[in-house]
Amino acid sequence: MSQAAGSTAALSPAAARAQFRAGLRRPTSGISPGFAQVNLLALPRELGFDMLLFAQRNPKSCPVLGVFEPGQFHDAGARNPLLAEGDLRTDIPAYRVYRDGELTAEPGDATQHWREDLVAFLIGCSFTFEAPLLEAGIPIAHIEQGVNVPMYKTAIRCEPAGRLSGPLVVSMRPLPADLIADAVRITSRYPGVHGAPVHIGSPAELGITDLDAPDFGDPVQIPAGWTPVFWACGVTPQAAVMESAPELAISHAPGHMLITDLPNTALQVP
Amino acid sequence: MSQAAGSTAALSPAAARAQFRAGLRRPTSGISPGFAQVNLLALPRELGFDMLLFAQRNPKSCPVLGVFEPGQFHDAGARNPLLAEGDLRTDIPAYRVYRDGELTAEPGDATQHWREDLVAFLIGCSFTFEAPLLEAGIPIAHIEQGVNVPMYKTAIRCEPAGRLSGPLVVSMRPLPADLIADAVRITSRYPGVHGAPVHIGSPAELGITDLDAPDFGDPVQIPAGWTPVFWACGVTPQAAVMESAPELAISHAPGHMLITDLPNTALQVP
Numbered sequence: 001m002s003q004a005a006g007s008t009a010a011l012s013p014a015a016a017r018a019q020f021r022a023g024l025r026r027p028t029s030g031i032s033p034g035f036a037q038v039n040l041l042a043l044p045r046e047l048g049f050d051m052l053l054f055a056q057r058n059p060k061s062c063p064v065l066g067v068f069e070p071g072q073f074h075d076a077g078a079r080n081p082l083l084a085e086g087d088l089r090t091d092i093p094a095y096r097v098y099r100d101g102e103l104t105a106e107p108g109d110a111t112q113h114w115r116e117d118l119v120a121f122l123i124g125c126s127f128t129f130e131a132p133l134l135e136a137g138i139p140i141a142h143i144e145q146g147v148n149v150p151m152y153k154t155a156i157r158c159e160p161a162g163r164l165s166g167p168l169v170v171s172m173r174p175l176p177a178d179l180i181a182d183a184v185r186i187t188s189r190y191p192g193v194h195g196a197p198v199h200i201g202s203p204a205e206l207g208i209t210d211l212d213a214p215d216f217g218d219p220v221q222i223p224a225g226w227t228p229v230f231w232a233c234g235v236t237p238q239a240a241v242m243e244s245a246p247e248l249a250i251s252h253a254p255g256h257m258l259i260t261d262l263p264n265t266a267l268q269v270p
Numbered sequence: 271m272s273q274a275a276g277s278t279a280a281l282s283p284a285a286a287r288a289q290f291r292a293g294l295r296r297p298t299s300g301i302s303p304g305f306a307q308v309n310l311l312a313l314p315r316e317l318g319f320d321m322l323l324f325a326q327r328n329p330k331s332c333p334v335l336g337v338f339e340p341g342q343f344h345d346a347g348a349r350n351p352l353l354a355e356g357d358l359r360t361d362i363p364a365y366r367v368y369r370d371g372e373l374t375a376e377p378g379d380a381t382q383h384w385r386e387d388l389v390a391f392l393i394g395c396s397f398t399f400e401a402p403l404l405e406a407g408i409p410i411a412h413i414e415q416g417v418n419v420p421m422y423k424t425a426i427r428c429e430p431a432g433r434l435s436g437p438l439v440v441s442m443r444p445l446p447a448d449l450i451a452d453a454v455r456i457t458s459r460y461p462g463v464h465g466a467p468v469h470i471g472s473p474a475e476l477g478i479t480d481l482d483a484p485d486f487g488d489p490v491q492i493p494a495g496w497t498p499v500f501w502a503c504g505v506t507p508q509a510a511v512m513e514s515a516p517e518l519a520i521s522h523a524p525g526h527m528l529i530t531d532l533p534n535t536a537l538q539v540p
Contacts, residue, residue, distance in 0.1 A: 045319075052322035056334050064326050079429075159349075188540035191461075196540070269539065270458040270466070 013259045014084075017091040025093045025108055027148040027217075027255040029140070033131035034264055036193060037257035038065055038082065039123040039234030040092060041241070042250040045070055048119045050162030054240065055121070057159035061168055061236035063192045065262070068120040082122055082260040089114050094253035096238070101245030110250050118250065123234040124193035125257045126171050128264055132186050138179050141220040148255035149173070150214035151233050155207025158236060166240030169215070170198060170206065170230040174222040180229060187231065192267040199230040206230065216254035283529045284354075287361040295363045295378055297418040297487075297525040299410070303401035304534055306463060307527040308335055308352065309393040309504030310362060311511070312520040315340055318389045320432030324510065325391070327429035331438055331506035333462045335532070336392040352392055352530040359384050364523035366508070371515030380520050388520065393504040394463035395527050396441050398534055402456050408449050411490040418525035419443070420484035421503050425477025428506060436510030439485070440468060440476065440500040444492040450499060457501065462537040469500040476500065486524035 011019070013035045016028075028037055043051055055062035066075065066082045074083040083091070095110040096103055105113065127149075130140050142149045149171050156168040175183055180200060188196035199206055211228060212219045216235055222228065241249040252258060281289070283305045286298075298307055313321055325332035336345065336352045344353040353361070359381045367375040367383045375383065397419075400410050412419045419441045426438040445453055450470060458466035469476055481498060482489045486505055492498065511519040522528060 049315075049319040049322065052319065052326065053337055056322065056337055067323055067326055185540075191539065269461065270455075 013261050014086065016259050017086050020093045021086070021090045023108060025256070028093060028257040028259055029127045029130060029149055029255065030143045032259045033134070036065065036082075036260045036262040036264060036267055037125040037127040038260055039125050039237070040088065040095075040120060040250070040252040040258055041123065041237045042114075042118040042120040043246055044115070044248060045117045045119050047163065047246055050164045051121055051237070053161035054158070054164045054237065055123070057161055058168075058236065060194060060198055061158065061232035061234065063124040063194065064121055065124050065192055066122040068122070070117050070119060072120075080262055080266055082262050083258070084261045088120055088258070092252045092258050093256040096251045096253050098241050098249040098251070100247060101242050106253055113250055115248060118248070121237070122258065123237065124267070125234050126194045126231045127257055128193035128267065129187045129190045131264060132190075133183060136182055136186055138175065138183050138186070141174050141222070142218070145220055147218035147220060149217050150211070150219055151216035151235055151254055152206070152208045153215045153239055158240065163246070164240045164244045166236065166243040168198070169233040169235040169239050171233040172211065172214075172228050172230050174220065174226040175229050176223075176226050180227060183229060189268050189270070190264070191269060194232045194234070197229050198232050201227045203228055203230075283531050284356070286529050287356050290363040291356065291360045293378060295526070298363060298527045298529055299397045299400060299419055299525065300413045302529045303404070306335065306352075306530045306532040306534060306537055307395040307397040308530055309395050309507070310358065310390060310520070310522040310528055311393065311507045312384075312388040312390040313516055314385070314518060315387045315389050317433065317516055320434045321391055321507070323431035324428070324434045324507065325393070327431055328506065330464060330468055331428065331502035331504065333394040333464065334391055335394050335462055338390040338392070340387050340389060342390075350532055350536055352532050353528070354531045358390055358528065362522045362528050363526040366521045366523050368511050368519040368521070370517060371512050376523055383520055385518060388518070391507070392528065393507065394537070395504050396457075396464045396501045397527060398463035398537065399457045399460045401534060402460075403453060406452055406456055408445065408453050408456070411444050411492070412488070415490055417488035417490060419487050420481070420489055421486035421505055421524055422476070422478045423485045423509055428510065433516070434510045434514045436506065436513040438468070439503040439505040439509050441503040442481065442484075442498050442500050444490065444496040445499050446493070446496050450497060453499060459538050459540075460534070461539060464502045464504070467499050468502050471497045473498055473500075
């Protein structure tokens with residue numbers, strides 16, 4: 001799944017979303033740098049408590065940046081809006097529809113699959129901190145190679161909550177040895193979009209046997225001497241959906257995020 | 271409500287809780303320094319989603335550090351236990367029982383008021399960062415004066431969630447001008463226990479007309495030239511209970527916290 005970097009990179013979030021709404025389908029890494037990107041997971045209202053509890057217990061993988069209640073498709077007028085205009089059901093490049101845990105559709109528009117009792121959880125995405133990494137001269141392999149970021153289900157179990165359980169999913173960025181500490185320092189300032197890495201090197205300890213066969217996204221070539229660095233990934237709740245099999249769940253397609261109107265600076269600590 | 275500082279200060283969390291379980295009733299500021307203290311709010315399960323949503327929308331006042339499900343009274347065996355032994359219903363120095371939003375009892379033991387469908391939310395308390403403040407030479411007036419911290423309902427409205435709404439509650443510590451920046455820097459590293467101040471000086475802008483008449487806790491004397499510094503307070507969800515009037519809620523008494531087994535270092539970022 002190659003992507004033409006460049007043409008959409010400098011778009012405002014609203015302009016990027018307009019292109020996705022019009023049908024453009026591509027991963028969102030590198031688009032609208034400076035603005036937060038988020039994962040979507042929409043679940044029936046009766047699973048809302050379990051989902052927020054799952055997020056509270058697994059904060060590295062599930063930092064909840066917003067919750068849209070049933071019937072709410074933007075948050076215009078909020079103090080710090082995520083989606084100041086547009087529609088959550090159309091403005092993501094690609095969606096996934098799960099029924100009883102099975103992927104049943106991957107539409108570019110989720111409107112016809114939406115249900116009035118769905119609560120939408122918006123979960124921080126590590127694409128957000130790629131802009132400050134790039135600014136610090138830290139290379140992002142999947143952007144340079146024009147592919148989606150590789151993501152892996154791990155052997156690490158999340159803390160379960162109610163009816164939701166599943167494995168930790170991680171994204172991987174290979175880095176040269178002299179830049180790993182800087183990447184830790186920079187990303188630790190963005191806990192709302194997964195923060196510092198959860199694992200550096202040793203993919204086998206995560207239960208990853210083949211870095212070239214990611215469970216989501218695309219493989220990246222790892223230059224000699226570089227180390228794979230793993231961050232918790234917002235596809236984790238999607239993996240919990242696959243395992244826990246709620247009757248309906250709608251998510252983004254991995255790597256195809258909602259580009260929000262929230263500037264990265266609003267997420268930076270301390 | 272004066273408190274004899276000293277005798278209980280150096281106790282381990284388990285030893286302090288044993289004293290509270292045996293009947294000791296006093297504010298917990300200054301006790302077991304180095305370990306996190308938390309607010310309690312227990313609500314019927316059917317309000318669980320609203321409460322977690324309220325917390326997600328008001329993260330400065332409601333940082334959720336743990337959720338005990340119905341029937342769970344400790345979390346022995348958890349990766350980072352809050353309460354490795356003991357019982358949430360007895361180990362706090364004083365509780366408050368609210369029925370339909372009205373304070374109906376303030377027992378030292380909540381067991382007889384507990385109900386099997388209650389979910390307990392444990393919310394970070396700013397007493398936690400008083401230890402690192404003291405280590406940095408920053409004076410804590412209410413500890414020096416042997417009283418409970420003063421807390422105020424403000425004119426700032428929280429973001430509502432479902433059936434829960436209410437005002438922001440703040441705690442206040444007066445500080446000398448040359449130490450305020452240090453206090454901001456240090457407390458910002460503890461977002462799980464309210465983090466940086468929400469307001470420095472100008473109590474009138476918070477709707478506070480008389481610092482000597484706090485809504486919770488005790489007044490403190492403010493030395494000439496010192497400025498009142500306000501932090502978001504975990505009594506905020508208790509104020510939401512008073513306003514929103516769920517049929518039953520059980521909380522700690524303000525300033526009388528659960529002393530946990532979680533070391534402060536586990537909460538420090540970055």
